[in-house]
Amino acid sequence: MAKLPSIRITKPDKEEYRRLRRNTRAKIRRVKRTYGIDLEGEIPLPDLSEFQTRKEFNEWKELQTSFTNRANTEYQFVKNEYDVVATKRELYQIEQATRRAQRVADRKIQEQLDRPTFHDGKQIGTVKDRTIYMPEADVTGIHRPSDFNFKKVRNRRRLDDIKDSMKKRQDERYYDERNKVMLENFINMIEESFHSDADELIEELKTLNPDDFYGLYLSNFTVFNFNIYYNSDTDIEINRGQVQAMLDPVREFKRSDMYDG
Secondary structure, eight states, X not given: OOOOOBOOOOHHHHHXXXXXXXXXXXXXXXXXHHHOOOOTTTSOOOOGGGOOBHHHHHHHHHHHHHHHOTTOGGGOEEEOTTOOXXXXXXXXXXXXXXXXXXXXXXXXXXXXXXXXXXXXXXXXXXXXXXXXXXXXXXXXXXXXXXXXXXXGOOSHHHHHHHHHXXXXXXXXXXXXXXXXXXXXXXXXXXXXXXXXXXXXXXXXXXXXXXXXXXXXXXXXXXXXXXXXXXXXXXXXXXXXHHHHHHHHHHHHHHHSTTOOO
């Protein structure tokens, strides 16, 4: 491999080096003074004599120019009234992730609205009908993220929480994991509430795909209800009736064309 030519420092090189170094130092001081962010050490400022080749020197110049360029949002900062500081790039990325997460949530909600709902084995309407009386988020369990508003963020931890949450929720796999956890929690609740009376139901539930259980949960909301079973102190016959009421739609679903297990 050919050896890169050593650098020959010219007078214009020295002048440009001093200018770029001066501009970089000025920005570092300004950012620290205005935003409390210390960028010292993030942008290298070697002595001119340390450059071995023209290529190294040119790369360094490009780095300094990029750092001081107002169009480089990675090093352009914003501070809100609560003294929370973020880069413009970071805020843009959170805004974009939030919009994507909203679109995914909207799509997931729409997918459920036409799902039929049942009571005592008879269809009484659709999921959409329930939203007449309750918010979509309460009916479907899917909460559409609010618009991102940096002005309302009170501390850095909250900003990081929003960023992490939107990063997860823009991916549809977030809802796959959510349904998996939902099924696991429901099985645990059934075990705690009904003990051995629910063994058969639990075995059936364990064979379900989490997405299928979520659909059953929405369609049979009067039966699959987390709230009414915890700490159940009813007598054994009532317990068995509640277990059977859940077991019936599970078995009916598994006999249907929708079940591919």
